[in-house]
Amino acid sequence: STPSRPQPTHPLAAAPVTAPEATVDGFVEQFLRNLNNGRGVALSASTPNDRYFALAATVRDYLMARWLEDVRRQRTAQSKGVAYLSAEYLLGRQLDNNLLATGLTEIAGEALAACGLDIDEVRALEIEPGLGNGGLGRLAACFIDSLATMGVPNIGYGIRYEYGIFRQTFVDGQQVEQADSWLSLGSPWEFPHPEAAQTISFGGHTETYDDDGVTRSRWIPAWNVQAVPHNYMVPGYHNGRVNTLRLWSAQATQGFDLRTFNSGDYQEAVRAQTYAENISKVLYPEDSTPQGKELRLQQQYFFVAASISDFVNLILPRDFDLTRLPERVIFQLNDTHPVIGVPELMRVLVDERGLEWDAAWAITRECFAYTCHTLLPEALEVWPSDLLGRLLPRHLEIIYRINDEFLDEVRERYGDDEDRIRRMSIIAPDGAVRMAFLATVAGSKVNGVAELHSQLLREKVLPDFDEFFPGKFTNVTNGVTPRRFVKLANPGLSRLITDTIGPGWLTDLERLRELEPFADDASFRQAFASVKAANKRALAKTLHARDGLTVDDGHMLDVMVKRLHEYKRQTLKLLHIVSQYDAIVSGRVSPAEVTPRTFVFGAKAAPGYAMAKRIIHLINAVGEVVNTDPRVEGRLAVLFPPNYNVTLAERVVPAADLSEQISLAGKEASGTGNMKFALNGALTIGTDDGANVEIRQLVGDENFFLFGMTEPEVATLADGGYHPIDFVRADENLQSALDLISSGAFSGGDGSVFEPVVSNLVHHDPFMALADFTSYAAAQQKVDALYADTEAWTRSAILNVARSGFFSSDRSMRDYIDRIWHTPPVR
Ligand code: C3B
Ligand code: PLP
Known part of the structure; x- marks a missing residue:
């Protein structure tokens, strides 16, 4: 049954819904009203949670008139x-995004400050x-x-x-x-x-x-x-x-x-x-x-x-x-x-x-x-x-x-x-x-x-x-929203972009192309590099406060964050870390020859996926040894902050130098993490898989570290019968890295702990990590070489940003609308 419609006689009740005044005073008033009337507390007696709720309610109040109007339009049009x-x-998290949408970020910050509150402390409460x-x-x-x-x-x-x-x-x-x-x-x-x-x-x-x-x-x-x-x-x-x-x-x-x-x-x-x-x-x-x-x-x-x-x-x-x-x-x-x-x-x-x-x-x-x-x-x-x-x-x-x-x-x-x-x-x-x-x-x-x-x-x-x-x-092709993953996550870069090419790019991301000529401008490169450095410091602060982890200054930040899955091949990355560690401790290279790198992993394993959980255990075990071995002289560090989620992604992505997108070709449908990193000026080391293919085509071969088999090569290898052991025998660094794990070097001398991981790789390796190892290691050497040339690296990073506008989810939506939905925007 439809409820009867009210027939108001008061002019206020008949008028359209309005938003509170978009000023500091208006915001303060609405915030206090929400605190008092919505939470039933005075400011002086409020808990942090009360303040967060009142702030959220206030932002909602600013959006409400528009929402009611859109809901009405949706029903009648x-x-x-x-x-x-x-x-x-x-x-x-919703708070920052909704503030951004309304354009109230600064007003809200000032309003809370005027109430004696720090908006950063309030926003940190959101789960x-x-x-x-x-x-x-x-x-x-x-x-x-x-x-x-x-x-x-x-x-x-x-x-x-x-x-x-x-x-x-x-x-x-x-x-x-x-x-x-x-x-x-x-x-x-x-x-x-x-x-x-x-x-x-x-x-x-x-x-x-x-x-x-x-x-x-x-x-x-x-x-x-x-x-x-x-x-x-x-x-x-x-x-x-x-x-x-x-x-x-x-x-x-x-x-x-x-x-x-x-x-x-x-x-x-x-x-x-x-x-x-x-x-x-x-x-x-x-x-x-x-x-x-x-x-x-x-x-x-x-x-x-x-x-x-x-x-x-x-x-x-x-x-x-x-x-x-x-x-x-x-x-x-x-x-x-x-x-x-x-x-x-x-x-x-x-x-x-x-x-x-x-x-x-x-x-x-x-x-x-x-x-x-x-x-x-x-x-x-x-x-x-x-x-x-x-x-x-x-x-x-x-x-x-x-x-x-x-x-x-x-x-x-x-x-x-x-x-x-x-x-x-x-x-x-x-x-x-x-x-x-x-x-x-x-x-x-x-x-x-x-x-x-x-x-x-x-x-x-x-x-x-x-x-x-x-x-x-x-x-x-998938896309990602530049509002959350550039503007909110990377305010420094956003400011630099707007200062350089003007506003408008956030809703028309192809305009990032206009940054291309600035890749050759030394002062722009300088500004770009200092944004990246500031983002790294911010991440270091976050990881320290969140997990007690330390990120050393001057390290390349090499990041692999995504679900833990064998097809994504976290083990390939890990084997390479172990082989670098092995090269140092066995005296094959001196620490001074190694590019200082911090490897950041973030990954949840499905609770019932036993192999994925063993791999997590191994990553942590390798980190424990590598991070504390004095022979490494602090040149390598493995960090694995727990509970990778969107909030952490928003911190990690803008700080990364190198993005690891190393799935077996033909297995990763697209990836969207890969797009977020490129848009934030990380270079990708990746296989010819999913959207990596399109990223590489757009940013250019010279600004992308490609390695590994192509999908047809994978199919051929599989058809002919894949024997991972052949690849172990052909690469002594790989053999030695696997031996080191088997020796118990990362499990207190007990080789049995990680035996299931090693033997799965050597005998089955369903996603052919070992077949791609040699090629991966060679690509990592190219990474080191380019990183040594700071100007060239920064130039490539800028070109990654400038050429990734295609990966806006606005473009994905236009494609769906044109090819599938036929639902044009309604003005
Ligand atoms: C994922 C795929 O694994 C990714 O390659 C892809 O980028 C995203 O979807 C978005 O298209 N995926 C997932 O997260 N969960 C599934 N059940 C299937 C695919
Ligand atoms: N998990 C989180 C928390 C993310 O933010 C993303 C982002 O894209 C993903 C998973 C997907 O990552 P990928 O595309 O690398 O699998």
């Missing part, structure tokens, strides 16, 4: 918008919402920032996990996970709307019934939960636009099952509630390796069903003609996680709204598009049909029918090519549902996330589909 469906959003694992979740956060900044109607839909990605600690060098209770002190950025909860059903069975002579199907579910929306503001940069991120939280339908309660079984009554609320309890900490768990499928259906219902039943007008749905929305599937939305929309259209199957299918095929983020075959989700049938019986029926009709089309085209039909069937021979195939059949477009990835997706992962659906496959 007939324009098409993007519903981004993503199980992850790795947002990072970042870690509602994602890594690249995929961070990409979603960059995309919604860009859409708001470009004025494109968008709702981000996802899950409000009560516990985000675990907090990583090290105990004796080994990863120990702790719960991320990011909501424990409350969450000042969200607006919960329990009254607008959606009911989401599960289980039960289906039945057919006679509807005026037509046989129809319906779902009789067994249980349900409430999906409670929590809205977040997504402000555009300096454009007065605010989009919405809507995250769903699961709540039990009835607080208590009264009958059970009255019978005295209190625990049983509460159990149902706990079961329901488990759905949004915790983020699966797996990255690029899906968990075929029932709870995960529950999460996926839960948020997708709530989102589709929200859009179709609440955002669209009640009498909306659903055959025109494609004119109003495109549901973008961020990987396979939300693909259950395809049969869900069919169910809504056919079962709930009474559309004919064919009409519903035509609508559905226009309303979805699918982005694939991986090439690892084990990372493409499949759901056993018995599990799907138990949890979502009607959806399984719908999937079977979609598949039957699709395979009929395949037969029509190719005749009874049973082999092809088996290959293309959405249902695998073992009965499992291949979600990537379902998304490909249903999606109006399918895209990979970098040129090489999209090419391999077409040629190697889905070639039959590429042939069957000409024009369906496309590429959109």
Whole structure:
């Protein structure tokens, strides 16, 4: 039922919502009001958390009028918008970003100072919402920032996990996970709307019934939960636009099952509630390796069903003609996680709204598009049909029918090519549902996330589909938001850029090209180098305060931060460090000949990924020895600050000299960390993989340290039978480094501790780190040579910045809009 609309008579109540005055006085007044009325405390009695909440509320107040206006416009205008469906959003802290968007950063600082407070102390209290694992979740956060900044109607839909990605600690060098209770002190950025909860059903069975002579199907579910929306503001940069991120939280339908309660079984009554609320309890900490768990499928259906219902039943007008749905929305599937939305929309259209199957299918095929983020075959989700049938019986029926009709089309085209039909069937021979195939059949477009990835997706992962659906496959190379990752993270560089080429580049990043001529200007190089040096000092301060770590002055900062995964090859980097250490302690080189370097690692391992955890242990163990061995004379240091997250990324990236992007060619779909480093003036040492390929093409070979096999070379080596031991025998430095680890040099003399890592490399090496070692070491020598020439290095670093404008997520969004969404900005 629609609530009755108020009919105000007071002029204030009838007027549009206004923002507080954008002055120091206005800010102070609003801040104190929020502290007093919102927190119920006087300034003198306030805790740091009170102040943080009041500050957040104040920033919200400045955004509110614009948000209400945009929400209204979204409902009334007939324009098409993007519903981004993503199980992850790795947002990072909100306060600074929202201040930046409103242009209130300085006013807020002065206002707090006038209240006797240091805004830096207040902002340090914010716990970042870690509602994602890594690249995929961070990409979603960059995309919604860009859409708001470009004025494109968008709702981000996802899950409000009560516990985000675990907090990583090290105990004796080994990863120990702790719960991320990011909501424990409350969450000042969200607006919960329990009254607008959606009911989401599960289980039960289906039945057919006679509807005026037509046989129809319906779902009789067994249980349900409430999906409670929590809205977040997504402000555009300096454009007065605010989009919405809507995250769903699961709540039990009835607080208590009264009958059970009255019978005295209190625990049983509460159990149902706990079961329901488990759905949004915790983020699966797996990255690029899906968990075929029932709870995960529950999460996926839960948020997708709530989102589709929200859009179709609440955002669209009640009498909306659903055959025109494609004119109003495109549901973008961020990987396979939300693909259950395809049969869900069919169910809504056919079962709930009474559309004919064919009409519903035509609508559905226009309303979805699918982005694939991986090439690892084990990372493409499949759901056993018995599990799907138990949890979502009607959806399984719908999937079977979609598949039957699709395979009929395949037969029509190719005749009874049973082999092809088996290959293309959405249902695998073992009965499992291949979600990537379902998304490909249903999606109006399918895209990979970098040129090489999209090419391999077409040629190697889905070639039959590429042939069957000409024009369906496309590429959109990833991007990153320059607001957070240049302007906020690197204020020094931002100031230098604006002083040099003027403002405007932050929303038109290709303009960084105008910096190119300044690479040859000695005084600009000087200024650029001092920004980098200041960023390194700032990082040193952060790492010291955060983790008690020391960064020595004058060291090259060589950084590898990303999830710990064998395909990303942290071990390749580590083996090279060990070989440098080995060369010093064995007397092959003197410390004075070694370029002083600090190696920074940041990486979380999935809690169940044993090899990744062993590698973390080994990195810490190597650090412990190398950092304290007097023979090294402080020329090498290995730092591994725990709990790499967006907040730490914002400190590390601007300080880096060298960016390590060393995955096995063909395995990293794109990478986005690589883009952030290049944009902040680090040089990349990298393989020809993912977006590295495009970075190198843009910045130029002479400003990029390329090494390693190409993807076709990897394929050839694999086909011929890969024997890592051959590569060990061919490189005595490699042999010696492996021997040193095996000897127990990093494990108190006990060689057995890291034997599983060494033997996995020597006998299996699934990602061919050993095959690329020699080439990697040679590229590192080139790094040292260029670094010795400070002016030449700085010149290259400047050119990296100047030529990386392509990697703005604004450009990615334009590509999606032009090629896939057709959702122009709304002025
Ligand atoms: C990642 C990929 O591993 C990265 O190469 C890519 O840059 C990002 O997605 C964004 O496209 N990815 C991820 O973080 N989690 C997955 N489950 C799959 C891919
Ligand atoms: N994790 C965090 C916290 C990040 O900020 C990023 C940034 O892009 C990533 C993971 C992804 O890194 P990469 O693209 O190197 O895998």
